[in-house]
Amino acid sequence: MTINRALGTCYYPEQWPREQWEQDAKRMAELGLKWVRIGEFAWSRIEPEHGSFEWDWLDQVIEILGQNDLKVVLGTPTATPPRWMIDRHPDIYAADKNGNPRKFGSRRHYCFSHLGYRAECERIVEFLAKRYGQNPHVAAWQTDNEYGCHDTTISYSEAALHAFWQWCEERYGTIEALNEAWGNVFWSMEYSSFEQIDLPNLTVTEANPVHCMAFRRFSSDQVVSFNQLQTEVIKRYSGAPIAHNYMGRITEFDHFEVGEDLEIASWDSYPLGFLEDRIDADETFKHDHARQGHPDFQAFHHDLYRAVGKGRWWVMEQQPGPVNWAPYNPAPLPGMVRLWTWEAFAHGAENVMYFRWRQAPFAQEQMHSGLLRPDSEVAPAFDEASQVASELEALAEDDNVQAKVALVFDYQSAWATDIQPQGKHCHYFDLVFDHYRAARKLGLSIDIISPTCADLSGYELLMIPGLMTLSAPLRAAIEGFVGLVLAGPRTNAKTAEFSIPLPLPPNLPGLNATIEYVESLRQTAKVPLTIPGNFIKWREQLATTGQIVATTTDGEPAIIEHGNIQYVAGWGDQEVLVYLLENMCAKRKVATEKMPNSVRRRDTKNHRFYFNYANQQRTIADRMIEPAGVIWVEHIST
């Protein structure tokens, strides 16, 4: 499938006087933008009072944009229920872990389980879809806005409790089966009816991990069904594709499952905010990358959402300059907005949309930049967007190629590791991300795949670190896989009902190994290996008849190999992972190229792209690359 690359922006016409709309649309078109997202926070202007609608303004905006050859992504406004909604449904709020309501006055103030709110959402989405479903300018939809953002997936409300009882009954059938599956004989936690089960907050000490896991699964399913409610309505009236805008490092719901009901996955990329806000890296690294962002974090999500979107994905919001919400909010190095945009395209994005068109001088995000300043003069990102728009004239079309390396990302493993980290700094996301980073240091392009992937054909290498429960389809695919598998630590370590499986882990196809016990390590503790590098954070004691690739320097098996599986009995640092991946690539004749620090590479069908995330000049492929520089060469297939 050929990808047609395009640019766009996020626009809030309800925040600006009508007289400005025409001028704005003209400037967008002149800049070379093709798409504009509107509407996702505009409920109070569409329906100022319950049941009384004001459509004129929205009709007009869509018409003006359309007349300027701009395609509209219409957002459903359900992330911002207006104030009158609270009068109708005073118990609409999600509840935090302490049972406190998360109240009106910002956004996302609703509980996914609230049936009254679900009905209100169905109603407003139906009005919108009926009115604009056949509008020629509405070329795509967005459901809600950033599910899970501001920690909103999990709610300990009354509505959630009732829905959870029902969910448990559907999953387990009888209370006896639930007691058995949860091991409730432990600490006399047995129930005699589903209605006796509480949500797993406010317990004296930790709740049963399987109770927590069930609640996490339930919470994720609520997001899936909430989204489904909207997509079903939209599809009745419109043939335009539907997207949702996901976030960086939000793991509380299963994005693959939400993605099943959508045609496009998209995400909101704020590289500088993320570096400060949600990435585990040392101070020096953060200092050196403060104006560029982490060289792998955006790419990781591009690859993840390409998988979630079954090939079709966008950046729905691209950081254009300083944001307002991170602990520090620097301006990007000149050139970075262009780099981020090209990087998204190199990973297969169809569209990159800048957030936002004009900086708002009022309310919560007044310190958040846009393509225009509040006085409508151009901000620095405007010229970079303009440069990309002209570069796109020659490079609008391209295609993805399947990578040689596949990496599984599994939301359930993230929940399981959150619930039972066993060591303070053990996060599933970080473990997977460490593998991703190591592969990227070797210049590899990577496909992230779902944990139920049943087809590994075309791959030479598969990585399944920390994958808590190996699904039946993936197990079958591994059994027939001709490439190499890198597994461990903690792979296949739990049953689906959160117990230690028998036979003991890792129990992988063809691998003779037993984990006798595990240890988590203090941050200062490093376990050196007989290959370059150390185990950090985590270590497993292995018994095996397999071949030993490396031991710890105290003589215990650290990395073993049996058939086509290598099992790593610890959390390898970057040196370990780069070493292993390089060797595995060599064995499978996958070409690697060691990247200079903070330079990354990605191949599309037609080009090989290089991106310089360093704040210094680098040399790559015999060429100088400036800080924030992007270069591309005609792709020579390897």
Ligand code: GAL
């Ligand atoms: C996103 C959100 C936008 C805006 C932006 C600011 O998370 O979807 O509405 O708040 O952040 O960076």
